[in-house]
Amino acid sequence: MNQIFKAQVFRAEWRKLRRPTLFIGTMLASAGLTGLVTSLLFLLIDSPQGNSDRGNMISRDILQLPSGLTIGFSNAAGLLGIVALCVFAAQTAQEYTYGTLRNLLVRQPRRLQLLLGKYLSMASFAVVMVILAATVSMSLAFGLSGKAKVATDAWVTSDALHELAKTFGNVLLSVIAFGTVGMILGLLLRSPISAISLGVIWLLIVENILIAVKASLGKWMPGNLMSTIATGGTSNVSYTHAISFTAMYLVVGTVIVTTLFKRRDVSN
Amino acid sequence: MSNLAVAVQDLSKKYGDTFAVSHANFEVPMGTVCGFVGPNGSGKTTTIRMLLGLISPTGGTGEILGHSIKHPERYLASVGAMIEGPAFYPALTGRENLNVLATLGGYGTDHVQSLLERVGLGDRGNSKYKTYSLGMKQRLGIAAALLPNPKLLILDEPTNGLDPEGIQEVRDLLKSLAQEGTTVFVSSHLLSELELISQHLVMLRKGKVLFAGKIEDLFLAQQPFILVKTPNEIDLVKIQEIATSAGHKSTIRSGVAHIEGPAEWAAELNKSAFAAGITLSQLSPMLPSLEETFFEMTGDSE
Numbered sequence: 001m002n003q004i005f006k007a008q009v010f011r012a013e014w015r016k017l018r019r020p021t022l023f024i025g026t027m028l029a030s031a032g033l034t035g036l037v038t039s040l041l042f043l044l045i046d047s048p049q050g051n052s053d054r055g056n057m058i059s060r061d062i063l064q065l066p067s068g069l070t071i072g073f074s075n076a077a078g079l080l081g082i083v084a085l086c087v088f089a090a091q092t093a094q095e096y097t098y099g100t101l102r103n104l105l106v107r108q109p110r111r112l113q114l115l116l117g118k119y120l121s122m123a124s125f126a127v128v129m130v131i132l133a134a135t136v137s138m139s140l141a142f143g144l145s146g147k148a149k150v151a152t153d154a155w156v157t158s159d160a161l162h163e164l165a166k167t168f169g170n171v172l173l174s175v176i177a178f179g180t181v182g183m184i185l186g187l188l189l190r191s192p193i194s195a196i197s198l199g200v201i202w203l204l205i206v207e208n209i210l211i212a213v214k215a216s217l218g219k220w221m222p223g224n225l226m227s228t229i230a231t232g233g234t235s236n237v238s239y240t241h242a243i244s245f246t247a248m249y250l251v252v253g254t255v256i257v258t259t260l261f262k263r264r265d266v267s268n
Numbered sequence: 269m270s271n272l273a274v275a276v277q278d279l280s281k282k283y284g285d286t287f288a289v290s291h292a293n294f295e296v297p298m299g300t301v302c303g304f305v306g307p308n309g310s311g312k313t314t315t316i317r318m319l320l321g322l323i324s325p326t327g328g329t330g331e332i333l334g335h336s337i338k339h340p341e342r343y344l345a346s347v348g349a350m351i352e353g354p355a356f357y358p359a360l361t362g363r364e365n366l367n368v369l370a371t372l373g374g375y376g377t378d379h380v381q382s383l384l385e386r387v388g389l390g391d392r393g394n395s396k397y398k399t400y401s402l403g404m405k406q407r408l409g410i411a412a413a414l415l416p417n418p419k420l421l422i423l424d425e426p427t428n429g430l431d432p433e434g435i436q437e438v439r440d441l442l443k444s445l446a447q448e449g450t451t452v453f454v455s456s457h458l459l460s461e462l463e464l465i466s467q468h469l470v471m472l473r474k475g476k477v478l479f480a481g482k483i484e485d486l487f488l489a490q491q492p493f494i495l496v497k498t499p500n501e502i503d504l505v506k507i508q509e510i511a512t513s514a515g516h517k518s519t520i521r522s523g524v525a526h527i528e529g530p531a532e533w534a535a536e537l538n539k540s541a542f543a544a545g546i547t548l549s550q551l552s553p554m555l556p557s558l559e560e561t562f563f564e565m566t567g568d569s570e
Contacts, residue, residue, distance in 0.1 A: 012372035019359055099355030102322055103412065106349050107373040109321050109340040265323035267314075 009117025038072025042144035073137035077230030081178030089195035092186030174230035273451035278328035294480035303462030306472035348418035354409030358398035402429030497550035
């Protein structure tokens with residue numbers, strides 16, 4: 001294992017990830033987005049326009065279930081995923097634009113070790129981000145439950161704890177999948193702006209247009225599948241389908257970019 | 269263990285139909301300072317990238333510290349390098365940038381401050397890299413190259429952007445590293461910069477090695493000459509006749525006669541000129557610079 005994973009690559013990457021503008025900025029963005037989604041869920045509970053994404057209505061009865069505590073958190077997973085995609089893409093592609101990749105490879109010439117260490121450190125960054133988002137979302141849910149007249153008795157049961165663990169795991173998987181897409185795009189395009197633009201435009205615009213035109217395409221669109229993982233499956237896309245096809249997309253993408261990364265000349 | 273720090277045989281890199289480096293052969297003995305010189309675009313950086321495992325050669329072989337360049341992981345822990353100028357994270361401080369590389373290489377961060385001081389950045393280590401001048405960035409690049417306490421130091425144009433004082437400091441640093449036993453392989457497009465510190469030279473032009481060996485061998489190839497000026501330019505023609513009759517080639521350029529010949533012959537020329545009634549306003553025995561000798565050898569006057 002030590003041949004494949006070097007802790008020093010992981011620690012070196014964290015030295016970059018923990019710089020205040022990146023760390024605090026990303027955490028604030030994650031907390032803010034999750035807080036916004038959760039707040040709207042409770043504050044707009046009686047709104048005829050709906051209180052969830054795309055005008056969906058999540059009723060008081062659903063929110064009072066053991067899973068109600070984490071609905072806001074899981075609804076924000078897509079946005080957390082976009083944040084992760086941006087961070088992973090930027091952290092990867094900037095090594096090309098700054099020219100720092102050559103320094104890294106001189107100090108760590110085993111390219112796959114470098115890539116793996118970098119990936120694991122960013123994945124751990126995503127874990128911190130998701131923990132913070134979950135904490136903010138659940139705190140707001142408890143805080144706003146009174147105003148929204150949502151009973152919280154079921155939120156403090158063992159069932160709720162089980163739901164929390166399940167949702168946390170699903171959201172984390174989803175966010176790391178989004179991040180992996182970001183890293184793949186970063187390695188392919190070697191430019192943070194191009195990688196982030198392409199990723200965000202595809203996930204937020206292109207996929208939505210395609211699914212609006214033909215709803216069945218939702219079963220094959222990577223962004224939709226990754227968001228489905230966070231919610232544990234939908235009526236249109238099962239959890240197993242979402243996990244299987246997301247894994248397939250990511251494996252294919254990862255094989256392509258690791259092969260390129262291992263063989264490509266570093267000439268910038 | 270070989271006593272060569274670098275040895276390459278027929279090393280080549282081809283992009284499409286063009287050779288960036290063509291069948292390069294050279295050696296760098298351990299413990300020496302070796303200058304790697306050639307005009308911009310001659311293939312220096314491409315060669316260095318091949319030596320560091322950043323790009324794959326199209327052909328040929330090479331060894332660094334006794335290990336094949338096909339396995340850079342076997343020797344890079346003992347090699348420090350700065351390639352094609354410094355490259356760091358702008359939002360991190362100089363110290364943090366070095367810490368990233370020290371952690372990555374597994375060297376620890378204890379000696380980062382002493383390295384910053386060694387390159388003259390002791391008091392600017394906590395400033396962000398993006399606030400550094402070009403010279404400071406270059407110094408940070410050299411500090412990063414010194415992180416592994418290298419047996420072999422490879423520096424690509426390390427004095428770019430430095431002021432004369434900074435250039436002198438880099439020269440002194442390289443000399444002191446060589447005295448400590450570090451082999452230094454340093455590239456520049458300015459031969460005059462390298463002749464002061466190098467014992468060996470590798471000269472590259474259009475991807476081909478034109479000279480590789482001891483710098484004394486290049487000095488031996490230097491042809492001395494004598495510069496002569498007269499108050500009356502017509503007398504220069506007579507001077508040329510005197511030189512030719514004594515078997516020395518000469519040319520007249522910009523009102524000055526350039527006569528090929530050793531310094532000792534200047535006295536003879538002075539005597540002959542006096543005898544012919546010619547007054548000399550200048551009589552200067554000269555040696556061409558290594559750069560001029562290089563161009564003479566390569567037949568390139570560019």
